[in-house]
Amino acid sequence: MTSATVLETVSTQKCFGGMQGVYRHEAKETGCTMRFAVFLPPQAAAGTVPALYYLAGLTCTEENFTVKAGAQRVAAELGIALIAPDTSPRGLGYPGEDDAYDFGTGAGFYVDATETPWRDGYRMYSYITKELPALINASFPVDPARVGIFGHSMGGHGALTIALKNPGAYRSVSAFAPIVSPMRCPWGEKALTGYLGVDRANWRAYDATALIEDRGWDGPAILVDQGTADPFLERELKPELLREACAAKGVKLDLRMQEGYDHSYFFIATFVEDHLRHHARHL
Amino acid sequence: MTSATVLETVSTQKCFGGMQGVYRHEAKETGCTMRFAVFLPPQAAAGTVPALYYLAGLTCTEENFTVKAGAQRVAAELGIALIAPDTSPRGLGYPGEDDAYDFGTGAGFYVDATETPWRDGYRMYSYITKELPALINASFPVDPARVGIFGHSMGGHGALTIALKNPGAYRSVSAFAPIVSPMRCPWGEKALTGYLGVDRANWRAYDATALIEDRGWDGPAILVDQGTADPFLERELKPELLREACAAKGVKLDLRMQEGYDHSYFFIATFVEDHLRHHARHL
Numbered sequence A, B: 001m002t003s004a005t006v007l008e009t010v011s012t013q014k015c016f017g018g019m020q021g022v023y024r025h026e027a028k029e030t031g032c033t034m035r036f037a038v039f040l041p042p043q044a045a046a047g048t049v050p051a052l053y054y055l056a057g058l059t060c061t062e063e064n065f066t067v068k069a070g071a072q073r074v075a076a077e078l079g080i081a082l083i084a085p086d087t088s089p090r091g092l093g094y095p096g097e098d099d100a101y102d103f104g105t106g107a108g109f110y111v112d113a114t115e116t117p118w119r120d121g122y123r124m125y126s127y128i129t130k131e132l133p134a135l136i137n138a139s140f141p142v143d144p145a146r147v148g149i150f151g152h153s154m155g156g157h158g159a160l161t162i163a164l165k166n167p168g169a170y171r172s173v174s175a176f177a178p179i180v181s182p183m184r185c186p187w188g189e190k191a192l193t194g195y196l197g198v199d200r201a202n203w204r205a206y207d208a209t210a211l212i213e214d215r216g217w218d219g220p221a222i223l224v225d226q227g228t229a230d231p232f233l234e235r236e237l238k239p240e241l242l243r244e245a246c247a248a249k250g251v252k253l254d255l256r257m258q259e260g261y262d263h264s265y266f267f268i269a270t271f272v273e274d275h276l277r278h279h280a281r282h283l
Helices: A002-006 A063-068 A072-078 A124-139 A154-165 A186-196 A200-206 A208-215 A233-237 A239-249 A265-280 B002-006 B063-068 B072-078 B124-139 B154-165 B186-196 B200-206 B208-215 B233-237 B239-249 B265-280
Strands: A008-015 A018-027 A032-040 A049-055 A081-085 A142-152 A172-176 A222-227 A253-258 B007-015 B018-027 B032-040 B049-055 B081-085 B142-152 B172-176 B222-227 B253-258
Touching: A008 B265, A018 A063, A018 A072, A018 A124, A032 A063, A032 A124, A049 A124, A049 A154, A049 A265, A063 A081, A063 A265, A063 B063, A072 A081, A072 A265, A072 B265, A081 A124, A124 A142, A124 A154, A142 A154, A142 A265, A154 A172, A154 A200, A154 A208, A172 A265, A186 A200, A186 A233, A200 A208, A208 A239, A222 A233, A222 A239, A222 A265, A239 A253, A253 A265, A265 B007, A265 B072, B018 B063, B018 B072, B018 B124, B032 B063, B032 B124, B049 B124, B049 B154, B049 B265, B063 B081, B063 B265, B072 B081, B072 B265, B081 B124, B124 B142, B124 B154, B142 B154, B142 B265, B154 B172, B154 B200, B154 B208, B172 B265, B186 B200, B186 B233, B200 B208, B208 B239, B222 B233, B222 B239, B222 B265, B239 B253, B253 B265
Parallel strands: A049 A081, A049 A142, A142 A172, A172 A222, A222 A253, B049 B081, B049 B142, B142 B172, B172 B222, B222 B253
Antiparallel strands: A008 A018, A018 A032, A032 A081, B007 B018, B018 B032, B032 B081
């Protein structure tokens, strides 16, 4: 099997009757070793299962969701595989790649960069939508036709934009506290300028609200949870912009403002069961 | 309120409708600042709730259980407060305190040391059984008469020995992969020699199997989960020694060997719901 030559197992640990694994491989898109986590539910021993991709936020790796969200319990019940990639290339040695928490390492923003030097390795969009799924589909008992995607913060932006740009590929999408319009917040403006250059016309391809305006979405309702005590709510996240875009295009959005919750994995853990059940209804 | 002058809030974060807090205080027993975590379930807003203490294993702090075990979900349903202390004093400056993962910092073993210099600050037994509960009871809406205790590995040893030595104080006890007889394993022999000296007669007061032999236990059945793929099973943990001691004294023990599980928090997360429900039946 081809995958056996490129996929290296870092660890496997039994969890809720299934298996939590961490793997690494030499990725062509990013030009470096990439790690990712896969949880296989017990049902994967008897056949293929749907795959749900989770994209993490700034500073995260494949580990945060895997150890903090408590999603394996529900995935084991529902028979869903959980795929958690890293958030950027690592160790490419580009000048400034480790200077800030919100650009470069740990902050790939799920785009294919066009600016030098980032365009060589900062190709997280192609990595997440093409290279990684090809490897996953060849290496694990998942059904390539039953795929959903969700994420948190920068990864919520990633999940929304990737689903909207590939409507046939992802049956369902949801997000926790997503950046809904990187064109209109400091985190996004910094990242898109750095990765895509100063021409804002090129940014629309990676802005969930612009994609809603340009393409709509006829999949099932988009589920979004947002804590009202999230310190990034007003400056960076702005869920009202997603609500307005969806309303204007007749896109179904289930935006839930969760009273008193912040931006942490305690918030994600509280509502992750709802998200998995949302995806399971469509996978 | 006295507690207001000694207890400092590090963080509070909403979680499953309750509140996950981290606190610190200047502890008399250990002579240093100690941190601990408290999860208050939603029911604590309306009155006192039972308290379940969790003692962590080697190298851990108050954080590991709090972010990895997924226990808040069940505690919120059952109306139980979760108290997670640190595992040792920190920063006392004793020679060698940071030289090894299994002695000194992060490895207090829940004893009151008698050897110099450890006897001054390595008083985790008194801290966990007296100073911390007094602070918790004065500061949070918990019922001092409804208290249970559980833990993992070194903390499983701590939970078992503390419950056995204080049968009126703890209504229920359970453990994940506990060190059941520190007198008879390398981790325990090193720690007890260092903290208590070479006279093994003094070690029996901190050995769960010896305490079963000397005192028995007429509380509800002791629940113990142990993974069969735990790399420390044969050399350090030896659950059969607890089974033998309980059988000889007629102590009820529910020892569950869990096929394929290791020593990690993936194992703990898988079975933590069973443990909380076990405690809830007696609290």
